[in-house]
Amino acid sequence: MAAASFRHPAARPRRALPAILSVAALLAVWEIYVRMSGVSALVLPAPSRVIGQIAENRDLLWVNTLPTLKATLIGFACSLSVAFALSVAIDFLPRLKRALFPVFVISQTLPLVAIAPLVVLWFGFGLTPKILLVALVTFFPMLVALVDGYQSADRDISALLASMGASRAGIFRRARLPSAMPYFFAGLRISITYAVVAAIFAEYVGARAGLGIVILNAKNSFRPDLMLAAVVISSALTLALFAATALVQRLVLGWRQAGAGQ
Template sequence: MQNPLPRRSGAGLTRGLPAVLSVVSAFALWELYVRISGISPLILPAPSRVLEQMVLNREVLWHNTVPTLQATLAGFSLSLTVAFVLSIALDFMPRLRRALFPIFVVSQTLPLVAIAPLVVLWFGFDLTPKILLVTLVTFFPMLVALVDGYDSTDPEIEELLRSMGASKRVVFRRARLPSAMPYFFAGLRISITYAVVAAIFAEYVGARAGLGIVILNAKNSFRPDLVLAAVVISSVLTLALFAITALLQRVALRWRDAGGDQ
């Protein structure tokens, strides 16, 4: 039997090529416009200038990237744990779901620009407020995805398990949890894109170090090139975390592909 991995790898590269070409074309047009128009670097720096600042300020940028990444990973880990535990509790206790779910919805309507300064005021300028804000922003998409995933379970499978004497816990483990996994990873990919932004915004409001501090200081110093350098790094972090979640999904749900090939 021929190994399908090379074919899949080639197909993945082919699917990603249009996106790479689009990004390269956008940066090329940006560079060309800046050079032709003669616009001031204080208004719109060229991509080459942004890259130059990334190289010249690599130590400062790296020193401030580490706390942002720490806050992102810690906050997202807490968010993942909270969402998973709450989803199980809501699935096993429908009354609790009806009581708490509206509160979770309301929590997502609170403007971050108003909540972030209060969280910093209450918990100080260390890592804690950033972790809490990342958790607040990212846990809800995963919670909704898991709850909807549990509800998507085939009723016939549940009835079959119950007819065989399976308890509610066994039904959840054997049927409802596996059914929720595709939904969960969809929510995971959505949440991870918010995590870095939430961490940077928390730093922007109040912190001792981080990419948000770099952006704030560069903005106050009229350095749009350094601002964009920090933005590029945050985008790279987001893309890297998104790629990791996609890889985890492929590994965790490999059983679906294996079952479809039989």
């Protein structure tokens, strides 16, 4: 087992190599096509031009990345808190699941393009609507993952703890909560990929600053190169947050369990 865990970190770059090569090949084909076809940069800018825009507008992009990151992190923290509290309540009171889950499912069917303008209209152009939209988009996957994780607990272990006099809270803490952790981190990784998109969309609908504003202004100015530069930054931000959740998972569950869950 020690040897396997020692080889594990060295194996990660090899596992990432196919994805890196695929992205590099896609960018190369894109660059070659733009250069050879003579397509206008107003229609399809080359990757090299997009990278140039990132370098040229780095201050603008950085200043507008911070509000997006702030809304993402605060909204995601609120979402995580609400999802955990509701999951615990549902585990202790199963009837709540039958009462609340249909409402939660309905909330996920609401088109973001329709609900976002209303949220901005109700709460203004500040941070609040962005936080609410991020929380709305991200809390349900974590809630479902936690509830399913609690139910995956070994019944024999729960029965043993009960026979030893453990309370319902004690069984939850010692058996049901630990069994839910792999499920929770799976839901966490799914949710974090939606969080940045929701924050940017909320900014796109109505905000004073953020990557969504950069994208909107670039669209109105017919600057697809700057639009794609902002998209690249948002993608990098999403990947960074995803990697952070994977790191937390490894710290909490250990290298072996984290690797098995991916």
